[in-house]
Amino acid sequence: MQFFNVLMARAIPFVPRAIIQKLSRRYIAGATLGEAVARVKQLNAQGFCVTLDVLGEAVCTPHQAEQTALDYMQVLEAIRANQLDASISIKPTSLGLLFDRQQCERLAERIVEAAEGCNNAVCIDMEDVHCTTKEIDLFTRLRTDHDNVGLALQAYLKRTYEDVQLLTRKPATLRICKGIYVEERSHLVNGAWHDRSAINTHFLAHVRHCFSAGSFVAVATHDGVLIEHVIALAQELGIGTRQFEFQMLLGVCEPLRDKVSSMGFSVRIYVPFGSDWYGYSTRRLNENPAIAGHLARALVGL
Ligand SMILES: Cc1cc2nc3c(=O)[nH]c(=O)nc-3n(C[C@H](O)[C@H](O)[C@H](O)COP(=O)(O)OP(=O)(O)OC[C@H]3O[C@@H](n4cnc5c(N)ncnc54)[C@H](O)[C@@H]3O)c2cc1C
DSSP, X not given: OHHHHHHHHHHGGGSOHHXXXXXXXXXXXXXXXXHHHHHHHHHHHTTOEEEEEEOOOOOOSHHHHHHHHHHHHHHHHHHXXXXXXXXXXXXXXXXXXXXOHHHHHHHHHHHHHHHHHTTOOEEEOOOOTTTHHHHHHHHHHHHHHOSSEEEEEETTBTTHHHHHHHHTSSOOEEEEEOOOSOOOGGGBOTTTTTOGGGGHHHHHHHHHXXXXXXXXXXXXXXXXXXXXXXXXXXXXXXXXXXXXXXXXXXXSOHHHHHHHHHTTOOEEEEEEESSOOHXXXXXXXXXXXXXXXXHHHHHXXX
């Protein structure tokens, strides 16, 4: 079955967009802010907090980058107006990181300030390895003047050991995740290119370091074993539930999400919405262990 999954995952670029869209509906709140707000209300009512993500990455013009920033301003206003328990996540490439770093920083700062104005927070997603240094620099500059900004780090990268050390010299808000982009093996910790569970010891080492350094950790994973280890680690180090939260993606491993929440831990759901759904959707489908069955059924119209 794993062979078919790998085969199907490789075939994704050739699958008609309409089928990808249909299969990825569970991972995305909808195309509009109104649909996103409705989904956040449901999740809040179920006891989850949320981070909202406007879908889109790697824009090509200053105008598109400006538009992304405006979209986020609207999201912040909707969160305020609807009294939602939600923060936001941004992708720097959608603010022009790859063609104008100064503009990207200006726009990111505008978003962070707007969030500050409504007592809200912003997390910078970590994108592929060409962006890592630039996104860490962006975070470092922003947090000089703002406390309400966090950064995601990827445990599959070797360099993360050094990055975590540097970033936690002063307590930070960090999201630790395994990492999703297809990277060259030379960047990855041993075994990560073929076995996701090989990342776990590195993930735990980073969480341990953050806990010891007094940083807030968002533990972003659907790996049940890893979650158990993080809980045990927090107990071992006497870390209270205010110093960490679990984060999971909309539509992924909902029974696990419910279980962790029912154990009394804070769980934040990453809720993407918007019309630029393709890149995000294909990454989610690639990770779905049941992808072969889903795709095969969709392709024969079942
Ligand atoms: C809140 C949040 C924010 C994230 N932010 C970033 C980021 O900024 N940068 C980045 O590179 N990555 C990010 N990721 C993605 C992350 O790096 C992983 O790729 C993703 O979470 C899957 O890894 P895992 O830790 O769940 O472990 P895995 O070992 O990959 O998966 C554990 C189990 O989860 C289940 N599962 C995982 N994904 C799916 C899916 N799509 N459909 C169905 N089942 C699934 C499978 O059963 C699998 O066995 C984020 C993830 C989360 C939860």
